[in-house]
Amino acid sequence: AQSVTQLGSHVSVSEGALVLLRCNYSSSVPPYLFWYVQYPNQGLQLLLKYTTGATLVKGINGFEAEFKKSETSFHLTKPSAHMSDAAEYFCAVSGADSWGKFQFGAGTQVVVTP
C-alpha cells in the first residue's frame, strides 16, 4: 500500500523566488514517484517522475525533484518562480507492482506574487 503527504495546502512565493513543495510518501514496495500540475478546470500535466536510477530528476518548466529514500521524501523545487507557475501541484506515488494506480497527495496551491 502507498500513501502521500503534501505539507502545506497553500504556498505563496514572490516572482523570482525559490519554489519548494514538500512531499513525503510511504510505500511497502519500491515506489514510483510523480509530480503533476493542474491548471483550473484542466487535467493533469506531468512535471517529472522518478522510477529508478538517478535520484535527482529534472522535469519540464525548470522544475526538479530529489528522491531521498532515507527521508521518504520527493520534494519539488524550482530556483526562480514565474507567474505562470501559479497552479495546483500534486505529488503521487505508484508501486512498481501497480503501475498507473496512483495515490495522490492532497495538493498544494501555489500563488505567485509580483
Next chain:
Amino acid sequence: GAVVSQHPSRVICKSGTSVKIECRSLDFQATTMFWYRQFPKKSLMLMATSNEGSKATYEQGVEKDKFLINHASLTLSTLTVTSAHPEDSSFYICSARRPLLAGVGNEQFFGPGTRLTVL
C-alpha cells in the same frame, strides 16, 4: 506524445438520469485505464481500474452499481453514472497506461477531465 481524450468535457443533467463519460486513448492501445474523481479543491481519488475485456476493479467504498465501467476495446473505456444525484457532481478524470515498449517503459497519460453537474 500520447494523448488521452474525454467526452464530454462538461455535462449537466437532471437528478435521476444516467450520464456516460468516454475516455479514449488516441494513438496507443491501453489495456488498462483508471478512473479518478476530484471534488472541488480536493485531491484525486482513484475510483476503479478498467481492464480491457474483463470486469473493472473498484476501490473500497466505490459503488460498482452506481459507477458502471466498460472497457470494450483497447482504446475506449466508459464510465456511466447511473441515477445521478447532486452529490455525484464532480470532476471525473481518466488515465490510460501505455503498455511496456522496449526502451521506453510504461507511461501513464491523463485525460483532460469531465465536469459533471447534477441538478
